[in-house]
Amino acid sequence: AQRVTQPEKLLSVFKGAPVELKCNYSYSGSPELFWYVQYSRQRLQLLLRHISRESIKGFTADLNKGETSFHLKKPFAQEEDSAMYYCALIEYGNKLVFGAGTILRVKS
Amino acid sequence: DVKVTQSSRYLVKRTGEKVFLECVQDMDHENMFWYRQDPGLGLRLIYFSYDVKMKEKGDIPEGYSVSREKKERFSLILESASTNQTSMYLCASSFYFLDRDTEAFFGQGTRLTVV
Numbered sequence: 631a632q633r634v635t636q637p638e639k640l641l642s643v644f645k646g647a648p649v650e651l652k653c654n655y656s657y658s659g660s661p662e663l664f665w666y667v668q669y670s671r672q673r674l675q676l677l678l679r680h681i682s683r684e685s686i687k688g689f690t691a692d693l694n695k696g697e698t699s700f701h702l703k704k705p706f707a708q709e710e711d712s713a714m715y716y717c718a719l720i721e722y723g724n725k726l727v728f729g730a731g732t733i734l735r736v737k738s
Numbered sequence: 739d740v741k742v743t744q745s746s747r748y749l750v751k752r753t754g755e756k757v758f759l760e761c762v763q764d765m766d767h768e769n770m771f772w773y774r775q776d777p778g779l780g781l782r783l784i785y786f787s788y789d790v791k792m793k794e795k796g797d798i799p800e801g802y803s804v805s806r807e808k809k810e811r812f813s814l815i816l817e818s819a820s821t822n823q824t825s826m827y828l829c830a831s832s833f834y835f836l837d838r839d840t841e842a843f844f845g846q847g848t849r850l851t852v853v
Binding site for chain 2: 636639662664666673674675676679716720723724725726727728729730731
């Protein structure tokens with residue numbers, strides 16, 4: 631069963647438009663959630679984590695336990711945001727699992 | 739800078755060969771992970787290890803095994819490579835999640851082609 635669901639394989643927006651990358655999770659414990667990003671020809675890297683409640687590169691994500699969601703948002707997309715984005719969840723202490731990923735394309 | 743280094747960027751192997759993928763990290767991380775990355779399927783966890791000689795199956799362990807004899811090194815072994823194991827393989831490491839900073843650091847990936 632998929633524990634991290636990213637329903638969109640591709641999200642295409644224009645520069646300056648708002649962005650929302652969806653992530654839903656299934657986990658009975660207290661979830662620890664992350665967003666990771668992979669830019670072209672670069673390594674996968676952490677973008678943000680829910681416990682820090684910080685904004686990175688203008689992106690924010692709020693954990694909604696009622697809706698079991700952790701959507702990634704940015705009010706104004708930039709071309710350099712184009713990348714593959716993965717939502718991830720820690721299960722049972724040390725098991726880090728990822729969703730299928732969403733490609734974000736920001737068009738000029 | 740945290741470094742997670744995978745021994746090869748590209749590998750081409752024949753069906754039936756035994757294949758070793760090596761990963762080394764230099765940050766004294768307890769956790770190490772092997773994933774495969776396929777379009778539309780995302781990152782799928784093959785195996786992970788939270789200590790030397792300890793290993794846990796991930797979601798797709800069939801056809802793979804792992805070895806962790808030293809803390810800094812985690813090897814993925816394809817016992818008898820098959821074409822459906824053609825993929826990008828990513829190694830990652832982190833501190834033990836419940837204790838400290840929970841960021842995972844990734845290697846550059848190994849693109850394995852089985853012919």
